[in-house]
Amino acid sequence: MTTIAILVGTESGNAQMVAECLEDELGRQGHTVEVIADPDPDSAALESREIVLICTSTHGSGELPDNIIPLYEGLQESRPDLSHIRYGVIALGDQTYTDTFCNAGKLMDRLFGELGAGKVGERLEIDACTQPLPDEEALAWAAEWLEQL
Numbered sequence: 001m002t003t004i005a006i007l008v009g010t011e012s013g014n015a016q017m018v019a020e021c022l023e024d025e026l027g028r029q030g031h032t033v034e035v036i037a038d039p040d041p042d043s044a045a046l047e048s049r050e051i052v053l054i055c056t057s058t059h060g061s062g063e064l065p066d067n068i069i070p071l072y073e074g075l076q077e078s079r080p081d082l083s084h085i086r087y088g089v090i091a092l093g094d095q096t097y098t099d100t101f102c103n104a105g106k107l108m109d110r111l112f113g114e115l116g117a118g119k120v121g122e123r124l125e126i127d128a129c130t131q132p133l134p135d136e137e138a139l140a141w142a143a144e145w146l147e148q149l
């Protein structure tokens with residue numbers, strides 16, 4: 001069984017809903033899941049994590065949701081070594097924002113990679129335009145992601 005920290009970036013609650021759904025379902029399967037709703041360097045406590053799931057939407061013109069900016073900027077500033085972490089990314093977006101589709105997920109993905117964390121699986125990009133049930137898509141993706149850990 002696995003212990004997973006889910007770092008949430010959300011403006012209107014979809015990514016939080018997806019994270020809580022994963023917490024419920026993976027918890028039922030016997031995993032230990034902690035959802036971190038307002039991640040910053042302290043609450044994320046990445047020095048003590050091994051498995052991390054980033055679950056973030058994109059807002060503005062390709063920007064990070066406000067609640068996850070403290071983590072992003074804190075990591076950019078302190079540049080910790082995250083080579084002890086394996087991570088996955090669930091990015092929520094809308095493909096009508098052609099140039100910035102899921103950009104916040106891409107930014108977090110790139111930063112974790114730069115800091116030495118090891119990516120597991122491909123980033124999931126959920127399009128709000130065509131997917132009314134992001135939690136179901138995320139659950140199906142997470143089942144495969146867990147097998148790759």
Ligand SMILES: Cc1cc2nc3c(=O)[nH]c(=O)nc-3n(C[C@H](O)[C@H](O)[C@H](O)COP(=O)(O)O)c2cc1C
Pocket residue numbers: 009010011012013014015016056057058059060061062063065092093094095097100101102103128
């Ligand atoms: C004002 C606004 C700006 C957005 N900008 C983008 C964007 O640049 N790229 C993108 O992929 N999605 C964009 N979206 C779509 C959201 O990422 C999508 O609706 C997502 O499901 C919202 O999740 P949340 O409720 O967790 O914030 C935008 C949505 C709004 C309302």
